[in-house]
Amino acid sequence: MTETATKTRCGFVSVIGLPNAGKSTLVNTLVGSKVSIVSRKVQTTRTRILGILTQGEAQIILVDTPGLFTARRPLEKAMVRTAVSGMEEGELILHIVDVAKRNALEENSAIREMLRKKAPSVLVLNKVDKIAKHKLLDLSAQMNAAFPYEATFMISAQNGSGVEDIKKYLAANLPESVWLFPEDQMSDMPMRILAAEITREKIFEQLHEELPYAIFVETDAWEEFENGSVKINQTVFVERETQKAIVLGKGGSRIKEIGSAAREELKKILQTDVHLKIHVSVLEKWTERPACFNRIGLDSGT
Ligand SMILES: Nc1nc2c(ncn2[C@@H]2O[C@H](COP(=O)(O)OP(=O)(O)O)[C@@H](O)[C@H]2O)c(=O)[nH]1
Ligand SMILES: [Mg+2]
Incomplete structure (x- = not known):
């Protein structure tokens, strides 16, 4: 045959x-x-x-x-x-x-x-x-x-x-095998996580020194409207009040710039209008607390 x-x-x-x-x-x-x-x-x-x-x-x-x-x-x-x-x-x-x-x-x-x-x-x-x-x-x-x-x-x-x-x-x-993902899928990452990663990338671009390592970003809410536009709420977690002040910048100017850079990129990816609101919050010493790592998709080792 x-x-x-x-x-x-x-x-x-x-x-x-x-x-x-x-x-x-x-x-x-x-x-x-x-x-x-x-x-x-x-x-x-x-x-x-x-x-x-x-x-x-x-x-x-x-x-x-x-x-x-x-x-x-x-x-x-x-x-x-x-x-x-x-x-x-x-x-x-x-x-x-x-x-x-x-x-x-x-x-x-x-x-x-x-x-x-x-x-x-x-x-x-x-x-x-x-x-x-x-x-x-x-x-x-x-x-x-x-x-x-x-x-x-x-x-x-x-x-x-x-x-x-x-x-x-x-x-x-690669070995002979059936495909494991649909043909048009580019990642297994949910959009909410990609959106948080993009904000984190903009923080890396705009903040210097050690600070970016003390940061993680979560997408808290994602709302789609009838006209196709999307509203996204995110929280940037830092370890200390002093870091929060740096991320916010004078009169909130830094976080505004970070937000608009992230929004531009998200608009391109989603091909629709994006409203992005970013909140900055302190989560004391999270980089030393393995229990927090699961939240960013890391193996906490437990
Ligand atoms: N000149 C040059 N820079 C590159 C090239 N590939 C990556 N980079 C830069 O190297 C840096 C690290 O890249 P990244 O992909 O984040 O590295 P990773 O840590 O291995 O994931 C970034 O600034 C990239 O733009 C390349 O082919 N040529
Ligand atoms: Mg890398």
């Missing part, structure tokens, strides 16, 4: 690497839409985020993870636990390396050690726009001498160069 139906493929691909390597940028570029927030600051991605794309007969489910780093504080430990369990989900692992980072070979040695007992791993050398070709080729040779990667890609996640090749590779190398 001949098989007439085309075989579909589907599987999970874990995206791992040091903080700031460009993991979230790559996931967004592959999906073609923002599903994971991005920042110059480290430790932006806190939870495991799925980005879903279909390529021909294959559905590729990308697992974006927080960076792998040496964690000290309770929140950091929860982020690293989440990254490690995200890594364990994948049929394939993409190890993202920022080629412009100093000592990239040594800095990634702990990650290579973790990869030894895991799924087949692919090396993705990112930010090729930032270094000279000969340095890139040297790093590629050194990384491949240090670990048996299945394949190597040299890309710029930001401008998209080389990204198509990764798509094709993943599509061809």
Whole structure:
């Protein structure tokens, strides 16, 4: 008997690497839409985020993870636990390396050690726009001498160069399987959470220093009107009164700017008018209280 139906493929691909390597940028570029927030600051991605794309007969489910780093504080430990369990989900692992980072070979040695007992791993050398070709080729040779990667890609996640090749590779190398998500779904993240993440991204953009790490955002209410517009209420939680004053800014000017940047982005994503109201509230030392971590989708470790 001949098989007439085309075989579909589907599987999970874990995206791992040091903080700031460009993991979230790559996931967004592959999906073609923002599903994971991005920042110059480290430790932006806190939870495991799925980005879903279909390529021909294959559905590729990308697992974006927080960076792998040496964690000290309770929140950091929860982020690293989440990254490690995200890594364990994948049929394939993409190890993202920022080629412009100093000592990239040594800095990634702990990650290579973790990869030894895991799924087949692919090396993705990112930010090729930032270094000279000969340095890139040297790093590629050194990384491949240090670990048996299945394949190597040299890309710029930001401008998209080389990204198509990764798509094709993943599509061809995932196992035969039915698709796990509807064809047009881009993430498993509910809109309320994506909306909270977007506000958090704007806070990262507008506030400097350590402060963004002391923040989490919740969407409290989401109301859709007959004319299609949406009203969203959110709360930004900080750890101390002094931080609240910084987020609010003089006469509320800072939170107003954060709100209007978030609203603009939400309008684009939702393609409708958005009314966004943001409240700022103090939740004492939440970064040290694992019970609070579940609220932001992190593994509290209990
Ligand atoms: N020049 C350059 N910058 C990039 C590239 N990919 C990501 N970035 C920047 O690197 C920073 C960290 O990116 P992000 O995706 O948040 O890294 P993550 O922590 O690994 O998720 C951001 O400022 C990105 O804009 C790239 O290909 N080229
Ligand atoms: Mg990230």
